[in-house]
Amino acid sequence: MTEQARPLRRIEIRQQNETLILQAAEKVFAEAGFGGATMQLIADMAGLPKANLHYYFATKEDLYRRVVQNIFEIWLHAADSMDKAPGPVEGIGAYIDAKMEISRRHPDGSKVWASEVMHGAPVIQDYLETTLRDWTTGRAELIRAWIKAGKMAPVDPEHLLYMLWATTQHYADFGHQIETLNGGKPLTNAQWQAAKDSVKSMILRGIGAV
């Protein structure tokens, strides 16, 4: 016998379906890219008729935009731990931890983000020019302060940030390659921990902060 569920309230319905669609969309966009993704595939994965997607999201591009924005939020919040740190060992160490955790928990989101930027950021360009640029200059200053205080070597802050982004996101974006080189098996808990430790020790030593 199927359970006799209480009928869902309006707001619940809306939220549940939007979440369902966004999750399915993230996966399909990550696997197929924007051009290769189809509304039908997303609908099937969400378990909803295609027309219903268009009730919640007017166009494929609207849906895609929402997916990208969601990822951007997560991306930005990863830096919170960096700010209130006394020095690079704690700050950058925590940032690496946070970004590695994102790569592990949200690999699809990371891929969609990478794809969006690779294709010239057609929908997120304004964020790059405002939010991301502000974010970057802010952290660069923080790093410069650490350098001035003698807490790390005088490296170029921008290139350090690029290195942090590249290295951590690689574990999501190129996860398939890593898995293949790992004998076709996903990284275990221990291997993820080893990856984190490797990245942290190499980068922290690389910026002279040990």
Add this chain to the structure above:
Amino acid sequence: MTEQARPLRRIEIRQQNETLILQAAEKVFAEAGFGGATMQLIADMAGLPKANLHYYFATKEDLYRRVVQNIFEIWLHAADSMDKAPGPVEGIGAYIDAKMEISRRHPDGSKVWASEVMHGAPVIQDYLETTLRDWTTGRAELIRAWIKAGKMAPVDPEHLLYMLWATTQHYADFGHQIETLNGGKPLTNAQWQAAKDSVKSMILRGIGAV
């Protein structure tokens, strides 16, 4: 007056057109992804009628496969400099130089490769499992030998390689983001040199090889 050119020979025609098509395809696949690219767009960019593409390449997927294989070749040859080096400073330094140069000269190729891997390597999976795996284990052994000889710190060779790939390719795959953060302007010669130097110094110090 247009120049009165000698009629092209068969082989020349074939080679010229294939090159033209492959160059256009690389660009379009990089900009739009496999799903977003259209044969018409590639044809227009190559200055040939669409039907002519299908004369040289049976299907869109065939054309794509050729593009990906071309990139893989370049990718592999970048490591030649690493092998005959006496130690990590020269070997890894040269490898970083080579890969940064690829990011600069072949950003489209790098993007196509990234896209292919991100989508689960549908056409290049066998290469990952054979050529790339062999390549990787070979370099990992080389790195272990350097460690054993006391020429660098005992880092995990696999994660070091991932870091090298990630960091260098970032300048191609996320070139648009870097350009945006650089005030909307492409990196100058001097900035590329600074990027190379930054990456090299951070990584070489990070593996204790200075």
Add this chain to the structure above:
DNA sequence: TCTTTTCCTGACCGTATGGTCAGGTTAAAC
């Protein structure tokens, strides 16, 4: 010169896709 082979392309085809819409169902408001 004549024949053969390769190269070339406008016109065409079947299919898949993003998006629409009329009409129905269900929760909320009164």
Add this chain to the structure above:
DNA sequence: GTTTAACCTGACCATACGGTCAGGAAAAGA
């Protein structure tokens, strides 16, 4: 209980895409 507004969806449409093909042009070979 009745009305209203939100939610839902099967059927449909216009378009764009990958791919085909018949027939012509041009180079190579005899």
